[in-house]
Amino acid sequence: MxxxxxxxxxWFDWDGDAVxxxxxxxxxxxxxxxxxxxNGDGVFDADTDTLSQTTTTSNDDTGHYLFTGVTPGKYWVLANQYDPDFPTLMIYLTSNANPHGMIDLQPGQNYRDADIGFVYGGV
Structure with a gap:
């Protein structure tokens, strides 16, 4: 397969509009x-879903990242909201307006819409 x-x-969502x-x-x-x-229940839970891969964003101020060699299935992508580079920020997944939007990866698919916007706390 x-x-x-x-x-x-x-990326930094400076105006906090999730776009x-x-x-x-x-x-x-x-x-x-x-x-x-x-894990098949369609609800994110770090304790019951399987950590498949980890990576870090690029070191060129663009925040790009990529997971390769991913088998087809349903996935959640999250970034470390407690990273010391921005300790007062909160996170939400902006590609589908759901904090933990599930991605249904098909065989051979290269999914490039897993955007994660960070905003200052309280926005």
């Missing part, structure tokens, strides 16, 4: 990003 990939960008605007292209360097495989 063909393997796929999941990725895109962790990556044209001026919101920068992202944090070296932030830990996790890829969890869903």
């Amino acid at each position: 063909p393997l796929g990939s999941i990725g895109d960008q962790v 990556q605007d044209s001026d919101e292209t920068s992202g944090p360097n070296d932030v830990l990003v996790w890829l969890y495989r869903d």
Whole structure:
């Protein structure tokens, strides 16, 4: 079965609207990003879903990341909201307006919409 990939960008959502605007292209360097495989219940739980891979964002101020060699299945992507680069920020997944939006990866699919926007706490 063909393997796929999941990725895109962790970025700073300066206006907190959950939309990556044209001026919101920068992202944090070296932030830990996790890829969890869903256990079949469709609800994210770090204790029961399987940690499949970890990676870090690129070191070029863009916040890009990529998981490769991913088997087809349902996945959750999260970034470390407690990273010391931005300790007062909170996280939400902006690609589908759900804090933990599940990705259903098909055989050979290269999914590039797993955007994760960070905003300052309270937004």
